[in-house]
Amino acid sequence: MYENVAFIPLRGGSKSIPLKNIKKINGRPLVYWVLDAANQCTYIDKIFVSTDSDLIKNCVNEYGSEKIIVVDRSNETAEDSSSTESAMLEFANHYLFKNIILIQATSPLLDVQDIIKGFNCFSKNSYDSVLSVVRQKRFIWENKENVPYPINYNPENRPMRQNFKGYLVENGAFYITKRDMLMDSKCRISGNIGLYEMQEDTYFELDEPSDWIIMEGLLKQRDSNYSNILKNIKMVVTDNDGVLTDGGMYYSETGDELKKFNTKDGMGFELLRRKGIKTAMITGENSSLVERRAEKLKLDYVYIGIKDKISVLKELKKTSNISLNEIAYLGDDINDLECINIVGFGCCVQDGMDEIKQVSKYVTKKKGGNGALRELAELIIKHQ
Numbered sequence: 001m002y003e004n005v006a007f008i009p010l011r012g013g014s015k016s017i018p019l020k021n022i023k024k025i026n027g028r029p030l031v032y033w034v035l036d037a038a039n040q041c042t043y044i045d046k047i048f049v050s051t052d053s054d055l056i057k058n059c060v061n062e063y064g065s066e067k068i069i070v071v072d073r074s075n076e077t078a079e080d081s082s083s084t085e086s087a088m089l090e091f092a093n094h095y096l097f098k099n100i101i102l103i104q105a106t107s108p109l110l111d112v113q114d115i116i117k118g119f120n121c122f123s124k125n126s127y128d129s130v131l132s133v134v135r136q137k138r139f140i141w142e143n144k145e146n147v148p149y150p151i152n153y154n155p156e157n158r159p160m161r162q163n164f165k166g167y168l169v170e171n172g173a174f175y176i177t178k179r180d181m182l183m184d185s186k187c188r189i190s191g192n193i194g195l196y197e198m199q200e201d202t203y204f205e206l207d208e209p210s211d212w213i214i215m216e217g218l219l220k221q222r223d224s225n226y227s228n229i230l231k232n233i234k235m236v237v238t239d240n241d242g243v244l245t246d247g248g249m250y251y252s253e254t255g256d257e258l259k260k261f262n263t264k265d266g267m268g269f270e271l272l273r274r275k276g277i278k279t280a281m282i283t284g285e286n287s288s289l290v291e292r293r294a295e296k297l298k299l300d301y302v303y304i305g306i307k308d309k310i311s312v313l314k315e316l317k318k319t320s321n322i323s324l325n326e327i328a329y330l331g332d333d334i335n336d337l338e339c340i341n342i343v344g345f346g347c348c349v350q351d352g353m354d355e356i357k358q359v360s361k362y363v364t365k366k367k368g369g370n371g372a373l374r375e376l377a378e379l380i381i382k383h384q
Contacts, residue, residue, distance in 0.1 A: 002045040002097040004119070006038045009087045010060075010105060011078050012053025016208055021051075021105045022059040025212065026219040029059050033108030033219070039065050040112040040350050040363045043119045044101065050087050052078040065365075085188055092179055099178055102188055106206040107173035109199075109218060112363055115174065116354055118196045122176045128191025129177040134203045137166035171198060172205050226362070229345050230383035234326040235300075236272055237313065237339070238373055240283035240290055242332040243349055246369030260369055261293055268374030269297050275381055278320060282309050284335060310338040330376055331356060332368055347376055 010021040010031060022029040031049075038047045049060045050073040057070050071094075077087040088102060101118070103110065114132065122130040139158075140151040152167055153159060175188045182188070204214055238244060246260050269279050278300045283290060286305030294302040301320070303312050317324055325344035329336070332352035340346030341359055348360040349368040357363050362379070364372040 002095075004044050004099045004101065005095070005097045006041075006044045006047040006101050006103050007088060007091055008034065008038070008047065008049045008103050008105060009073065009084055010049060010051040010053070010056050011073070012051065012056055013078065013080065015080065017206070017212065019053070019055060020206060020212075022056050025108065025206075025216050026223065030108060030206065031056075031060065031105040032063060034103050034105050034110050035060070035063055035065070035068065036365055037110045037112045037115055038101075038103055039067055039365060040357070041115045041119075042351065042354055042357075043116065045097075048091060048095070050091055085186060088182060088188060089186060092182055097179055099176060100182065102175040102177075104172050104174070104205070107171060107202060108206070108215060109202045109204075109222070110173045113358060114196070114198055114202075116358065118174060118176055121194050121196050125194050126192070127194035128181050129175065129189040130194040130196055131175045131189055132171055132173040132198050132202075133168040133195050134171045134198050134200055135166045136169050136200075136203065137161055137164050140167070168195060168197065169203070171202050173198060173202060226379070227383045229325075229361070230328075230380050232326050233277065233328050233345060233380050233384070234322045235278040235280060235316075235320060236328045236330070236373075236376065236380065237280040237282060237316070237343070238330045239332060239336050240281055240293075241285055242352070242368045243330055244281075244293070244369065244373060246367065262369055262371050262374075264371035265373040266297055268371075268377035269299065271374075271381060272377050273298065275384060277380065278322065280316060282306050282312050282316075282339070284309075309335060310342065313339050313342070328376065328380060330364075330373060345380075 012019060014020045017023060021031050038044055047068045049068060049070045051057055051070065052073045052075065060068060060070050073087055074090060077090050118130055118132065139153050141148050142151055177189055181190045201218055204211055206212055206215055244261055244265055272279055280301035281294050281299055282303045284306055291304055301316060306312050324342055327343040328345040328347060329339045329343045330347045331340055332349045334353060334355060337356060340356060346360050347362045347364065348356040349364050349372040351367040364375045366372040366375050
């Protein structure tokens with residue numbers, strides 16, 4: 001039985017925007033944005049995508065994550081009048097799990113940090129359900145029997161925006177609940193309910209064509225924030241074990257230690273070299289195997305058997321005459337924390353520690369040893 005599962009319902013029969021769940025927005029299928037967030041969250045054991053469309057099924061499979069399972073959605077739960085709860089209950093009747101997080105593809109601004117903090121809120125406060133909300137500072141009126149009256153403020157004492165607490169509204173990004181509560185209440189939220197407040201711009205959902213224009217602009221703006229940093233990156237520094245390898249410990253019959261590297265990362269280093277970007281490895285490991293791999297990768301700087309990585313990084317800055325703001329660092333564990341915090345673009349692999357993800361500017365979609373460095377290399381090169 002799974003501890004936590006993500007459930008993403010995707011109907012093929014959207015009327016306002018046909019096949020909107022896989023329509024490209026900012027260069028990628030819509031659902032890929034929330035798949036990124038769910039795939040990077042270590043709290044989530046499996047991601048189940050429920051759909052009635054073969055086109056959607058093929059698109060999700062092309063995302064290429066072993067963490068994702070596509071399940072069939074019956075016609076009865078995929079009609080225009082069908083509730084999301086009907087699909088959730090259909091799923092819950094076939095799979096065993098303790099907790100479920102409903103994630104909606106129409107909220108592509110959802111970030112892995114939102115999911116992590118949502119689960120922290122759920123577990124630490126012993127809630128039965130948690131839902132995502134945003135704060136809106138609008139003045140609400142009701143028209144009752146043709147007589148208008150204010151709901152949340154006094155017009156004779158109109159508050160300044162900075163002093164107005166506003167009100168919380170659902171943004172539809174995610175809902176977390178216990179399986180037992182879902183089955184008993186037949187509702188996505190029930191029992192003792194907690195709220196997780198997200199950024200104000202996540203208020204928008206993709207329901208109408210006009211929403212698409214707004215959301216694509218927001219996604220481009222988020223990408224541009226990376227661009228200002230990445231266009232100036234002159235060096236990429238990486239850890240080894242858990243980043244260039246899968247973190248596994250393998251031994252031959254004679255007791256020799258073996259490690260699994262990925263050729264895609266080798267090409268990633270090659271692409272960086274062609275672009276004139278320096279490369280370096282700082283690792284606590286001290287073995288001839290790692291040394292041989294670093295030599296084959298033709299790295300500019302290699303530091304093996306290092307316990308104090310931050311000191312080496314600062315020394316590397318002086319040696320290379322490259323500022324810390326011009327360095328990207330890719331790590332996975334607490335011994336990388338200081339380095340990730342101090343460089344211009346600190347990154348963590350998808351299966352790294354949550355503590356590292358929370359301080360990283362970027363979390364790769366790939367796991368360590370599965371092309372994470374290649375992904376980072378392509379991201380940097382894209383913005384240069």
